[in-house]
Amino acid sequence: MAITRIGVIGAGTMGNGITQTFARHGFQVTMVDTSPQALENGLAAIRASLAKLEKKALLSPADTALTLSNIATAGSLAALAGCELVVEAATENATIKESIFRELARLLPAEAILASNTSSISLTRIAAWVERPERVVGMHFMNPVPLMPLVEIIRALQTDDATHQQVHALAVELGKTPVTVKDGPGFVSNRILMPMINEAVFALYENLASAEDIDTVMKLGMNHPIGPLALADLIGLDTCLAIMNILHDEFRDSKYRACPLLAQMVAAGRLGRKSGKGFYSY
Incomplete structure (x- = not known):
């Protein structure tokens, strides 16, 4: 065909x-x-x-x-x-x-x-x-x-x-x-990417560093073209949360538990670039 x-x-x-x-x-x-x-x-x-x-x-x-x-x-x-x-x-x-x-x-x-x-x-x-x-x-x-x-x-x-x-x-x-x-939860891309983003949100939640500094560490130290929090804003925080929830439900493993801050930001309508505000303002 x-x-x-x-x-x-x-x-x-x-x-x-x-x-x-x-x-x-x-x-x-x-x-x-x-x-x-x-x-x-x-x-x-x-x-x-x-x-x-x-x-x-x-x-x-x-x-x-x-x-x-x-x-x-x-x-x-x-x-x-x-x-x-x-x-x-x-x-x-x-x-x-x-x-x-x-x-x-x-x-x-x-x-x-x-x-x-x-x-x-x-x-x-x-x-x-x-x-x-x-x-x-x-x-x-x-x-x-x-x-x-x-x-x-x-x-x-x-x-x-x-x-x-x-x-x-x-x-x-x-x-x-x-x-x-x-076929598996998150496939390859999001099974690896989303827990990394979620861990970056936990680092911010625990006041380890500012959003800018967390992203700078990953860009300059790990050679990432964009930091994980800026990337989350680009993807959409609601999408990130939905994927984390699916990973958690499918694997039933606590390591996939979404950070409370991520859930709070979605509840507040701070979804990233598409809403004008996420971890950064746009």
């Missing part, structure tokens, strides 16, 4: 980044979100990203125009009926994802691939929601999607070889480096 038409569910940071990446490489992409404002914001983010790339001479004006012409938006999953691949990038909530996947399974052709950009929810669990679980796979892009080269491909217990091979080849076509991992 040739893949030419892509659906992306969610117009947030990850959704619009995935949309831009596919459109930039010549795919016809429909970005779906139930919120008209989210769609408007997502398109604005794509235009701003393309403008930055154009300013750096990484894209020509013709490339930008072609990319934008490859993008359509819709407020309903029904608009994805003709897609050969759909990438779900909705909020990290299993109940919401289940509703989406069940509807997609009803709408899409039997041979269509259902992918999830989930950062921690079991792909085996997601695959069990649909009638053809062998066509379900994880495509975990990194933020910012247009720039980060990694795509973590997660095989559910049910994912067949053909689906895996198609998605692997597609990631290469997008100019990404695909790494295949088994």
Whole structure:
């Protein structure tokens, strides 16, 4: 099956980044979100990203125009009926994802691939929601999607070889480096990254150092390009908390217990860059 038409569910940071990446490489992409404002914001983010790339001479004006012409938006999953691949990038909530996947399974052709950009929810669990679980796979892009080269491909217990091979080849076509991992809580990326971020939050919670100094230690001492607290702000503190809670629930190991400060900041609406305030102000 040739893949030419892509659906992306969610117009947030990850959704619009995935949309831009596919459109930039010549795919016809429909970005779906139930919120008209989210769609408007997502398109604005794509235009701003393309403008930055154009300013750096990484894209020509013709490339930008072609990319934008490859993008359509819709407020309903029904608009994805003709897609050969759909990438779900909705909020990290299993109940919401289940509703989406069940509807997609009803709408899409039997041979269509259902992918999830989930950062921690079991792909085996997601695959069990649909009638053809062998066509379900994880495509975990990194933020910012247009720039980060990694795509973590997660095989559910049910994912067949053909689906895996198609998605692997597609990631290469997008100019990404695909790494295949088994299905497990947090996969590789977030199983390592989130506990590190959580430990940095504990260091701040215990007044070991300021947020700036904690990040400086990791940048200058460990050669990280961005400190863990600034990275948490970029990811979204609500997303970090959700992933930590999933790791804790799945492993039942206290080392994955979310720092109380992280939970407090989410409760206060201090979610990082997207809310204007997190460990830093924006």
